Amino acid sequence: MLTGVRGPRGPVAGRSPWRSRGDAGLLAVAAAFTLAQLLLVRPWMGLGWDESVYVSQVSSHAPAAFFSAPRARGVPLLVAPVVAWSSSTALLRIYLAVLSGLGLLFALRAWRGVFPARVLTTAGALFATLWVTLFYGPQAMPNYWVAVGALAATGYFLRARTPRALWGLALSAALMAWMRPTDALWATLPLLVLLVGVRRWRRPAPLLVLAGGLAFGAAEWVIEAYVSYGGLAQRLSDASRIQGGLGWNIAVMDQLRGLSGRTLCRPCTGDPPPVVVTLWWWALPLLAVCAAVVAVRARRPALTLVPLACAASAAFPYLFLIGYAAPRFLLPAYALLAVPVADLLVHAVRAPGRFRRRLTVALVTVALTVHLAVQFAVLEHTVRRTTAAHREWARTAAALHRLGVRPPCLVTGYNYVPIASYAGCASAATGGHDANTTAAGIAATARRQPVAVLVRPGGAPPGYARSWTPARAGVLRVYLASVPGTNAPAIGAPGINAPAVNAPGNRTNSPAP
Numbered sequence: 001m002l003t004g005v006r007g008p009r010g011p012v013a014g015r016s017p018w019r020s021r022g023d024a025g026l027l028a029v030a031a032a033f034t035l036a037q038l039l040l041v042r043p044w045m046g047l048g049w050d051e052s053v054y055v056s057q058v059s060s061h062a063p064a065a066f067f068s069a070p071r072a073r074g075v076p077l078l079v080a081p082v083v084a085w086s087s088s089t090a091l092l093r094i095y096l097a098v099l100s101g102l103g104l105l106f107a108l109r110a111w112r113g114v115f116p117a118r119v120l121t122t123a124g125a126l127f128a129t130l131w132v133t134l135f136y137g138p139q140a141m142p143n144y145w146v147a148v149g150a151l152a153a154t155g156y157f158l159r160a161r162t163p164r165a166l167w168g169l170a171l172s173a174a175l176m177a178w179m180r181p182t183d184a185l186w187a188t189l190p191l192l193v194l195l196v197g198v199r200r201w202r203r204p205a206p207l208l209v210l211a212g213g214l215a216f217g218a219a220e221w222v223i224e225a226y227v228s229y230g231g232l233a234q235r236l237s238d239a240s241r242i243q244g245g246l247g248w249n250i251a252v253m254d255q256l257r258g259l260s261g262r263t264l265c266r267p268c269t270g271d272p273p274p275v276v277v278t279l280w281w282w283a284l285p286l287l288a289v290c291a292a293v294v295a296v297r298a299r300r301p302a303l304t305l306v307p308l309a310c311a312a313s314a315a316f317p318y319l320f321l322i323g324y325a326a327p328r329f330l331l332p333a334y335a336l337l338a339v340p341v342a343d344l345l346v347h348a349v350r351a352p353g354r355f356r357r358r359l360t361v362a363l364v365t366v367a368l369t370v371h372l373a374v375q376f377a378v379l380e381h382t383v384r385r386t387t388a389a390h391r392e393w394a395r396t397a398a399a400l401h402r403l404g405v406r407p408p409c410l411v412t413g414y415n416y417v418p419i420a421s422y423a424g425c426a427s428a429a430t431g432g433h434d435a436n437t438t439a440a441g442i443a444a445t446a447r448r449q450p451v452a453v454l455v456r457p458g459g460a461p462p463g464y465a466r467s468w469t470p471a472r473a474g475v476l477r478v479y480l481a482s483v484p485g486t487n488a489p490a491i492g493a494p495g496i497n498a499p500a501v502n503a504p505g506n507r508t509n510s511p512a513p
Contacts, residue, residue: 023109023117025117025118025120025121026105026108026109026117026120026121026124027105028121029104029105029108029121029124029125029128030101030102030104030105030108030124031101032128033100033101033104033124033128033133033134033137034097034098034100034101036128036129036134037093037097037100037101037134037137037138038093038094038097038138040134040376040379040380040383041093041097041134041135041137041138041379041383042093042383042387043089043090043091043093043094043097043138044089044090044093044387045089045093045383045386045387045390046089046387046390046391046393046394046418046422047089047140047390047418047421047422048139048263048386048390048418049415049417049418050141051139051140051141052065052417052418052420052421052422053065053066053067053068053071053417054071054075054076054079054140054141055076055079055083055092055140055421056421057073057076058076058077058079058080058083058084059083059084059087060084060085060087061087061421061424062407062420062421062423062424062425062426063425063426063427065417065420065421065426065427065434066427066428066429066434066436068238068239068242068433068434069229069235069236069238069239069242070180070182070239070242070243072142072178072179072180072181072220072221073178073220073221073224074142074145074175074178074179074180074217075140075141075142075145075179077178078096078099078140078145079092079095079096079140081095082095092140093138093139094138096137096138096139096140097137097138100137100138100144100148101137103144103145103148104124104127104128104148106148106152107148107149107151107152107155107172107335108120108121108123108124108151108155110151110152110153110154110155110156110165110168110172111123111151111155111158111339113159114155114158114159114303115303115339115342115343116346118346119339119342119343119346120339120342122342122345122346123338123339123341123342123343124338126338126341126342127147127151127334127335127338129372129375130334130375131261131375131376131378131379131382132327132328132330132331132334133147133331133334134375134379135263135379135382135383136328136331141328142179142180142183143179143180143183143328143329143331143332144328144331145175145176145179146176146179146180146183146184146187146331146332147331147332147334147335148175148335149172149173149175149176149179149184149187150172150176150184150187150188150310150314150332150335150336151332151335151336151338151339152168152172152175153168153169153172153173153176153187153188153191153210153213154191154306154307154310154336155168155339156168156169156172157169157191157206157210157306158302158303158306160203160205160206160209166205166206166209167209169206169209169210169213170209170210170212170213170216171213172213173188173209173210173212173213173214173217174213174214174216174217175217176188176214176217177213177214177215177216177217177218177221178217178218178220179217181214181217181218181221181222182239182317183314183332184214184217184218185214186313186314186316186317187310187313187314187332187336188210188214188310189310189313190306190309190310190313191210191306191310192207192210192211194306195207195210242433243322243324244266244322244323244324245323246317246321246322247321248320248321249320249321249322249323250319250320251268251318251319251320251322251323251324251325252319252320253268253272254268254323254324254325255318255319255325255327255329255330256272256273256278256281257270257271257272257273257325258325258326258327259273259277259278259281259327259378260273260277260378260381261378261379261381261382261385262326262327263326263327263328263382263386264324264326265324265325265326266324266325266326267324268324268325276370276374277374277378279374280371280374280375284337284341287337287340287341287344288308288311288337288340288341290344291304291308291340291341291343291344292304292305292308292340294343294344294347295340295343304340304343307336307337307339307340308336308337308340310336311332311333311334311336311337312333314330314332314333314336315330315332315333318330345364348360348364349361349364390418392474392475393415393418393419393422394422395474396415396419396422396454396473396474396475396476397419397422397423399472399473399474399478400419400423400425400452400473400478401423403452403471403473403478403480404450404480405423405425405450405451405452405480406423406424406450407423407424407425408425408426408449409423409424409425409426409449409450409451409452410425410426410427410428410442410445410446410449410450410451410452411423411425411426411427411428411451411452411454412427412428412429412430412442412451412452412453412454413452413453413454413455413461413462413478414454414455414456414459414476415454415476416428416429416454417434419454425452428441428442428445430442430462439462439463439464440464442464443464446468446481450480450481451480451481452473452478452479452480452481453465453468453478453479453480453481454473454476454477454478455476455477455478455479456476456477457475457476457477459477461477461479465479465481466479468480468481469481
């Protein structure tokens with residue numbers, strides 16, 4: 001399989017950039033990726049917890065939720081063209097599905113001239129058919145956009161000898177930093193090391209362009225750190241604390257457990273998924289090594305080793321520095337690994353010898369068929385479970401409306417962020433990662449507007465709400481407060497003279513317990 005291979009051919013001269021057969025393949029992959037999102041993930045799946053936070057920053061439907069230190073403003077700006085004037089989740093999903101397809105297309109085109117078109121088409125298909133890629137492509141989340149930014153930046157870096165490639169490198173780096181500055185730094189760290197520390201790669205133009213793109217994309221995040229979080233060091237410290245304290249935490253098995261469709265694994269307990277679900281994940285390191293061997297034998301090691309190094313760097317903090325897991329964290333690594341793995345597969349099926357070629361094609365076909373079946377099965381399970389959870393949040397919000405909790409209002413307690421968003425209310429918490437008020441502040445707010453405290457079945461309300469009116473909202477218990485003159489049930493007066501809750505969306509530097 002690894003013998004008789006040849007290096008990639010350069011792009012065919014004389015063809016219009018959008019008329020070559022290779023571009024047709026990339027367009028087909030991008031279009032199929034967009035269509036698969038609409039058919040398999042389905043636009044009417046409601047907003048998740050993190051999505052509610054991002055969307056609320058630019059939505060007129062509900063007040064802005066608390067924006068914690070690790071988050072960046074890239075996603076709110078990305079969704080603003082739709083969210084600013086429409087509350088339709090379906091329209092937002094369609095918009096993001098189309099946009100994510102275009103993002104994949106342009107990220108793959110950044111590699112034209114580095115690898116043949118058939119390799120890039122295969123790479124796009126491999127990445128686009130992962131369940132985690134399909135699931136998060138149409139979501140208002142940053143990880144997919146960091147992934148396509150990292151893929152594009154690495155491709156432009158390898159051909160950064162023309163003004164167009166330099167502009168592409170700058171914009172790709174800015175996109176990553178715009179979405180998640182720390183992830184952008186990890187994904188481009190090998191590129192910066194090469195540009196600074198390796199004589200062969202030392203070129204001032206790519207270094208300035210890459211550093212400038214990262215700085216431009218992260219500028220808003222840094223400025224906001226000084227305006228709202230007490231400085232850059234404080235924001236980084238708060239972000240580390242919210243993520244459980246960055247340090248040596250081996251999360252490999254946590255990521256493995258997340259492959260069954262667990263969108264967030266915190267704490268990550270339980271048995272690992274069946275081997276058939278995780279086999280592709282364990283095969284990735286082996287395929288990466290084989291791809292490196294192919295590249296070295298073909299005397300073009302940099303074209304494969306550079307994206308492999310960037311993939312390893314992008315994955316490192318989420319495998320070894322954070323004590324929990326979510327499959328979306330590794331999307332940049334998967335995007336970067338797709339090109340070397342695709343190159344390996346293309347060369348494997350073109351191996352010399354009729355019998356060897358037929359055998360290799362048969363084995364690769366069977367392996368990919370099983371792989372796709374597993375990916376789509378996990379995707380369907382994840383979409384069904386997530387949609388059911390989101391619908392339950394919507395039912396709880398509707399129940400709150402029937403109980404008289406209507407805007408302006410405040411929701412706190414269990415699953416308070418998405419339920420508040422669905423109800424059009426503000427959200428607040430007195431503890432946890434998103435603490436932005438106090439019990440006294442919530443009690444004072446209850447004198448001016450309806451307040452609902454959500455409690456899971458069997459749970460107890462916080463002390464300030466024990467005298468409030470109990471009711472049921474969906475499967476949850478709710479303790480209601482209202483001001484005189486509203487239709488909500490009356491409450492026992494809290495009797496606390498304290499400042500009102502912080503305005504939703506404002507950040508405070510009060511530490512979470």
